[in-house]
Amino acid sequence: EIVMTQSPATLSVSPGERATLSCRASQSVSSNLAWYQQKPGQAPRLLIYGASTRATGIPARFSGSGSGTEFTLTISSLQSEDFAVYYCQQYNNWLRETFGQGTKLEIK
Amino acid sequence: QVQLQESGPGLVKPSQTLSLTCTVSGGSISSGSYYWSWIRQPAGKGLEWIGRIYTSGSTNYNPSLKSRVTISVDTSKNQFSLKLSSVTAADTAVYYCARGAGLGYDYWGQGTLVTVSS
Numbered sequence: 001e002i003v004m005t006q007s008p009a010t011l012s013v014s015p016g017e018r019a020t021l022s023c024r025a026s027q028s029v030s031s032n033l034a035w036y037q038q039k040p041g042q043a044p045r046l047l048i049y050g051a052s053t054r055a056t057g058i059p060a061r062f063s064g065s066g067s068g069t070e071f072t073l074t075i076s077s078l079q080s081e082d083f084a085v086y087y088c089q090q091y092n093n094w095l096r097e098t099f100g101q102g103t104k105l106e107i108k
Numbered sequence: 109q110v111q112l113q114e115s116g117p118g119l120v121k122p123s124q125t126l127s128l129t130c131t132v133s134g135g136s137i138s139s140g141s142y143y144w145s146w147i148r149q150p151a152g153k154g155l156e157w158i159g160r161i162y163t164s165g166s167t168n169y170n171p172s173l174k175s176r177v178t179i180s181v182d183t184s185k186n187q188f189s190l191k192l193s194s195v196t197a198a199d200t201a202v203y204y205c206a207r208g209a210g211l212g213y214d215y216w217g218q219g220t221l222v223t224v225s226s
Binding site for chain 1: 153154155156157168170171204206208210211212213214216217218219
């Protein structure tokens with residue numbers, strides 16, 4: 001099983017500032033990594049796939065980078081609607097997809 | 109616009125079988141190179157992939173659940189289903205169905221809470 005570790009568990013940032021979220025894989029997942037945003041009571045929403053490609057309709061302030069074992073999700077200028085929980089997911093191990101434990105992005 | 113909707117009992121007794129169905133609307137479940145997955149989330153916790161099915165009927169399951177999981181598809185009804193046997197309280201979670209294409213999951217159902225309790 002590929003273990004995905006996200007840091008920090010909670011990130012406090014002020015609106016308008018930049019947020020940087022990290023995800024580390026226990027072994028290489030190449031670029032087969034996705035990021036999701038989840039708000040309370042809602043299903044996850046795909047933000048990024050292929051480590052750096054924005055999904056349809058995702059604002060340009062969201063960007064992803066990295067490959068192998070180290071990945072980053074950056075939100076360039078936080079809007080009020082961006083405060084949520086973010087998950088990374090690897091789909092390189094086709095027979096056992098795994099998610100990180102999540103980073104909660106809260107208002108500072 | 110593709111939409112997915114989970115349905116099934118919200119309460120299941122321990123040792124029984126959890127059964128859920130996902131109905132796909134806004135497009136044929138057979139069109140495109142997609143697979144259809146179940147993912148669950150215990151309250152306040154992270155996401156766990158349960159397994160996937162292709163419209164050919166081919167399946168992949170999470171090894172930790174494989175002995176208890178069956179996913180099936182009914183293309184005539186545009187549905188796919190999950191059965192999880194011998195449930196315990198640890199299986200209490202929100203269950204999501206989702207569409208994948210090897211690029212993450214782009215469409216999700218709203219989720220349905222299943223509680224395992226006597």
